Amino acid sequence: MRNRSAGFFFAAVTLLAQSVPRTSDGKPDLQGIWMSRNAAGFDVTEIAEGHEIPYLPEALEREQKGPRVDPIAHCAMPGVPRITYMPFPFQILQRPGYVVFMYEYMHDQRIVRTTPRDHLDGIDLWLGDSVGHWEGDTLVIDVTNLRPETWLDSARHTHSEALHVVERYTRTAPDTINYEATIEDPKTYSKPWKISMPLHRITEPGFELREQECSEGDNGRAIHPPYRPAPKS
Amino acid sequence: MGIRSQVAILIASASLFLAALPVLAHHSFAAEYDGTKPIKVTGTVTKFDMTNPHSWVYLDVKDADGKVANWGFETASPNALFRRGFKKDFLKPGNMVTIEGFLAKDGSHTGNAQKLLMPDGNTIVLGTEVNPG
Amino acid sequence: MRPLILSVAMTAVLALPLAAQVRPPDAGFPSGPKIDPAKARAYNPPKTADGHPDLEGIWQPRSGGAAYSILPHPAGFFLGAGSESGIVEGGELPYQPWAAERIKYLTQHMELDPTGHCHYEGIPHAMYFAFQIFQTPKQIAVLHENMHAYRIIYMDGTHPKDYLAWMGDSRGHWEGNTLVVDVANNNDKSVFDMAGHFHSDALHVVERFTLVDADTMSYEATLEDPKVFTKPAKLGFPLKRAPKDYELIESGCFEGERDQAHLPEGVATLPEGHYKK
Numbered sequence: 001m002r003n004r005s006a007g008f009f010f011a012a013v014t015l016l017a018q019s020v021p022r023t024s025d026g027k028p029d030l031q032g033i034w035m036s037r038n039a040a041g042f043d044v045t046e047i048a049e050g051h052e053i054p055y056l057p058e059a060l061e062r063e064q065k066g067p068r069v070d071p072i073a074h075c076a077m078p079g080v081p082r083i084t085y086m087p088f089p090f091q092i093l094q095r096p097g098y099v100v101f102m103y104e105y106m107h108d109q110r111i112v113r114t115t116p117r118d119h120l121d122g123i124d125l126w127l128g129d130s131v132g133h134w135e136g137d138t139l140v141i142d143v144t145n146l147r148p149e150t151w152l153d154s155a156r157h158t159h160s161e162a163l164h165v166v167e168r169y170t171r172t173a174p175d176t177i178n179y180e181a182t183i184e185d186p187k188t189y190s191k192p193w194k195i196s197m198p199l200h201r202i203t204e205p206g207f208e209l210r211e212q213e214c215s216e217g218d219n220g221r222a223i224h225p226p227y228r229p230a231p232k233s
Numbered sequence: 234m235g236i237r238s239q240v241a242i243l244i245a246s247a248s249l250f251l252a253a254l255p256v257l258a259h260h261s262f263a264a265e266y267d268g269t270k271p272i273k274v275t276g277t278v279t280k281f282d283m284t285n286p287h288s289w290v291y292l293d294v295k296d297a298d299g300k301v302a303n304w305g306f307e308t309a310s311p312n313a314l315f316r317r318g319f320k321k322d323f324l325k326p327g328n329m330v331t332i333e334g335f336l337a338k339d340g341s342h343t344g345n346a347q348k349l350l351m352p353d354g355n356t357i358v359l360g361t362e363v364n365p366g
Numbered sequence: 367m368r369p370l371i372l373s374v375a376m377t378a379v380l381a382l383p384l385a386a387q388v389r390p391p392d393a394g395f396p397s398g399p400k401i402d403p404a405k406a407r408a409y410n411p412p413k414t415a416d417g418h419p420d421l422e423g424i425w426q427p428r429s430g431g432a433a434y435s436i437l438p439h440p441a442g443f444f445l446g447a448g449s450e451s452g453i454v455e456g457g458e459l460p461y462q463p464w465a466a467e468r469i470k471y472l473t474q475h476m477e478l479d480p481t482g483h484c485h486y487e488g489i490p491h492a493m494y495f496a497f498q499i500f501q502t503p504k505q506i507a508v509l510h511e512n513m514h515a516y517r518i519i520y521m522d523g524t525h526p527k528d529y530l531a532w533m534g535d536s537r538g539h540w541e542g543n544t545l546v547v548d549v550a551n552n553n554d555k556s557v558f559d560m561a562g563h564f565h566s567d568a569l570h571v572v573e574r575f576t577l578v579d580a581d582t583m584s585y586e587a588t589l590e591d592p593k594v595f596t597k598p599a600k601l602g603f604p605l606k607r608a609p610k611d612y613e614l615i616e617s618g619c620f621e622g623e624r625d626q627a628h629l630p631e632g633v634a635t636l637p638e639g640h641y642k643k
């Protein structure tokens with residue numbers, strides 16, 4: 001299955017390269033509101049190559065003895081790549097030198113520079129430190145400095161502070177971005193592994209992100225879904 | 234509550250000028266801490282949480298009778314610390330440090346840290362109360 | 367006492383830029399560095415491809431201690447430097463008579479301050495702290511460092527119905543070189559500052575952003591709230607462009623909040639009347 005989808009992927013990319021809309025600085029235009037459509041938020045192995053994670057045995061043991069409450073239940077940010085497959089829309093905005101992600105989930109944001117810059121030294125962040133660059137028509141984002149407390153999904157797939165994620169965003173159709181991430185963590189996994197999934201554009205006319213808040217202890221509801229007025233038909 | 238005087242702490246005056254901009258006013262510390270009750274304690278770091286909205290450093294502090302109490306000191310947010318040159322591994326469990334700050338009003342072993350004297354002699358301004366602009 | 371000296375020294379450092387009375391291009395506003403109105407009116411800013419002033423960049427507000435109080439207030443421990451003028455035109459807010467009791471109650475119950483619970487600051491409160499603007503013809507995104515908040519100023523469309531938000535809903539348009547933003551759909555939970563200055567869900571804010579020189583933008587906000595005010599109020603302060611290599615760094619809040627546990631109910635910040643001049 002992997003070989004077949006790779007074939008389709010490359011064909012789609014080749015066809016699209018001629019026609020992908022571009023921003024003023026010649027980059028593929030990834031802008032719009034996007035959302036994943038899968039159950040990776042429950043279990044990331046759904047979108048993992050081979051549908052399994054190559055754990056080091058000692059890491060798996062650590063995980064099974066570790067905390068049992070999903071950090072997002074206390075309103076911690078979900079980390080990368082989980083933020084991308086939370087079941088909420090997010091918006092990409094592109095400006096020369098930047099790709100900006102605005103997630104509806106807990107109003108998270110990532111400001112990704114696409115000019116070279118060393119990773120920050122000495123601070124860990126919930127959504128990590130992202131440095132981006134373009135490889136042809138693919139946006140590649142290198143993410144380090146990820147806080148070790150996050151889970152990759154609600155099934156408690158964990159990692160250490162050595163986590164390193166490389167994301168790849170490629171438009172494959174007018175309303176589709178192919179999202180891939182290579183996940184490596186020498187303290188947790190015996191080798192790097194990959195996830196991949198499509199991101200679908202929200203095409204509903206007039207759709208806008210709305211505010212979502214996470215408020216620990218507020219009547220026991222950690223996450224307030226945003227109220228979205230009914231769309232005009 | 235044993236309060237021990239320790240060696241004088243150098244004022245890191247450069248930090249005062251760097252800090253002349255508004256930062257997160259998470260809430261009013263005047264509600265939680267007593268500005269008339271400065272304290273200075275020396276102890277061994279047991280834990281350091283570099284986290285938002287405020288980082289916390291915990292120390293085992295021995296009082297005059299040799300009894301050990303664990304103190305918690307509230308310091309600045311990770312981004313504010315980072316911009317002052319602070320790195321996440323500066324405060325490791327086992328380090329001996331001296332902290333100057335203000336006592337919590339609720340009588341617990343809690344303080345709002347203003348300055349940290351590091352094992353290598355450097356002083357870092359930890360205070361959350363940098364000047365609003 | 368060393369802490370007193372520290373506080374006085376900090377106040378002295380801050381008093382220097384506040385010494386000059388400040389007037390933005392079109393009306394006086396009290397705080398921050400001096401803006402020469404004639405120069406501001408003459409300034410022709412760089413424009414984006416669609417012909418409007420380029421507001422992009424990271425901006426550091428000179429908001430004069432507004433997070434503590436938007437009105438004039440003295441310095442105090444843990445409140446930073448004071449502000450002789452505050453950021454409100456005229457130095458007072460046109461509250462209806464009943465509001466005084468509510469304000470007093472809120473200053474005696476700091477444990478209720480929503481920013482202490484890591485809630486969004488709302489508009490204009492979120493504008494007292496550093497933010498980054500990204501600008502496209504249809505949308506202007508404002509990303510704040512605090513609480514990793516953001517809002518999108520839509521240059522089209524209308525305010526949604528049946529929707530309240532901490533950060534409201536923003537719709538913008540250009541009037542010459544000024545970006546005018548209409549902020550509605552505000553909930554009644556965000557606050558203007560920690561000094562008890564509250565509003566209702568009828569709050570309607572109109573902001574005006576104007577570049578006055580290469581590194582300075584004038585920010586003004588008119589606040590209307592017929593449920594709490596007798597008439598509109600206006601506030602403003604300058605925004606200064608951040609240094610070239612400055613970056614916003616992720617700054618959440620919920621994940622490590624530990625102060626609420628030390629705030630018993632009914633905690634006052636300071637003696638009654640502290641926030642008044």
